[in-house]
Amino acid sequence: MTILITGGRGKIARAVTAGLISAGRDVRIASRSPEDLPGSVGWDFDDPSSLAAALDGVTQVFLYAEPSTAGLFAAAADAAGVRQVVLLSSMSAQAGNDEAASDPHAQTEALVGSGPYATTYLQPGAFMSNAIYWSHSIRATGQVRLPYLDAEEAPIHEQDIADVAVRVLLDGPGGEHDGRGYPLTGPESMTRRAQLAQLAEITGATFEAVDLTADEARVEMSAMGRPAQIEALLAYWASRVGSPHPIEPAVEKLTGHSGRTFRTWLADHPGVFA
Numbered sequence: 001m002t003i004l005i006t007g008g009r010g011k012i013a014r015a016v017t018a019g020l021i022s023a024g025r026d027v028r029i030a031s032r033s034p035e036d037l038p039g040s041v042g043w044d045f046d047d048p049s050s051l052a053a054a055l056d057g058v059t060q061v062f063l064y065a066e067p068s069t070a071g072l073f074a075a076a077a078d079a080a081g082v083r084q085v086v087l088l089s090s091m092s093a094q095a096g097n098d099e100a101a102s103d104p105h106a107q108t109e110a111l112v113g114s115g116p117y118a119t120t121y122l123q124p125g126a127f128m129s130n131a132i133y134w135s136h137s138i139r140a141t142g143q144v145r146l147p148y149l150d151a152e153e154a155p156i157h158e159q160d161i162a163d164v165a166v167r168v169l170l171d172g173p174g175g176e177h178d179g180r181g182y183p184l185t186g187p188e189s190m191t192r193r194a195q196l197a198q199l200a201e202i203t204g205a206t207f208e209a210v211d212l213t214a215d216e217a218r219v220e221m222s223a224m225g226r227p228a229q230i231e232a233l234l235a236y237w238a239s240r241v242g243s244p245h246p247i248e249p250a251v252e253k254l255t256g257h258s259g260r261t262f263r264t265w266l267a268d269h270p271g272v273f274a
């Protein structure tokens with residue numbers, strides 16, 4: 001009854017690992033760079049034998065995936081007899097979103113969900129941990145440069161995503177989570193401008209918040225290597241200006257506690273802006 005956790009070096013995977021270990025479960029951690037993560041096994045899509053080895057004896061998986069590799073994962077998990085997969089997806093994959101058909105997370109959900117095991121899709125909105133990227137920008141330039149500073153988000157703490165994943169994995173396949181997508185948010189809607197103001201207030205960081213035009217953002221986001229999602233993201237942020245973000249109930253329903261606030265996230269990560 002081993003549970004495989006992929007994306008081992010990621011913040012969510014680390015929190016899922018800790019939660020499952022404290023619940024007494026047998027876990028195996030997989031990483032694309034096992035040399036950087038002691039105790040992990042290799043997870044290399046260019047080497048299908050690494051997937052078979054990592055999945056040997058595994059009944060459940062916490063999965064990071066993308067469209068180009070999701071089909072390979074589904075075949076390997078099927079061959080290994082996996083019974084449940086909890087996929088870290090995104091709110092952008094939700095049904096009803098006009099952009100969903102071309103959304104990489106929606107494509108990944110379809111490919112992973114084609115396997116014979118039970119699949120649950122975790123669909124978080126913006127991560128509070130995006131503030132780590134802002135901290136890099138502050139150090140490098142003294143600025144945070146974002147489009148649509150007045151767009152409302154309900155950012156979520158990585159620990160809340162992990163708590164939901166742990167709940168679903170501990171409940172196991174064959175129940176209410178099979179085939180379900182869970183949109184996940186934090187507990188409060190905040191503009192990006194308000195997140196930056198709170199960050200400055202709590203951490204003492206000094207920086208200039210630069211509200212990029214959409215055209216400026218296209219140039220800067222392309223340079224950061226996310227061309228496929230730029231137009232969808234810009235349209236989404238534009239739609240959220242003046243429109244408070246709905247707060248999804250799944251974190252509270254599945255974990256029994258309210259979502260952690262951005263203030264809590266900042267307190268939990270004192271080193272980020274030190």
Ligand SMILES: NC(=O)c1ccc[n+]([C@@H]2O[C@H](COP(=O)([O-])OP(=O)(O)OC[C@H]3O[C@@H](n4cnc5c(N)ncnc54)[C@H](OP(=O)(O)O)[C@@H]3O)[C@@H](O)[C@H]2O)c1
Binds near residue numbers: 006031090
């Ligand atoms: N940032 C947001 O606001 C947001 C919102 C909603 C959804 N998401 C989605 O959440 C996921 C994680 O995002 P993140 O920014 O926290 O994580 P990240 O730093 O990009 O990646 C976290 C871990 O996932 C593994 N990983 C990364 N790319 C991978 C790939 N192509 N194939 C397999 N494993 C991969 C890596 O672990 P190893 O190197 O140890 O294998 C990495 O340490 C992404 O799919 C992202 O689109 C992000």
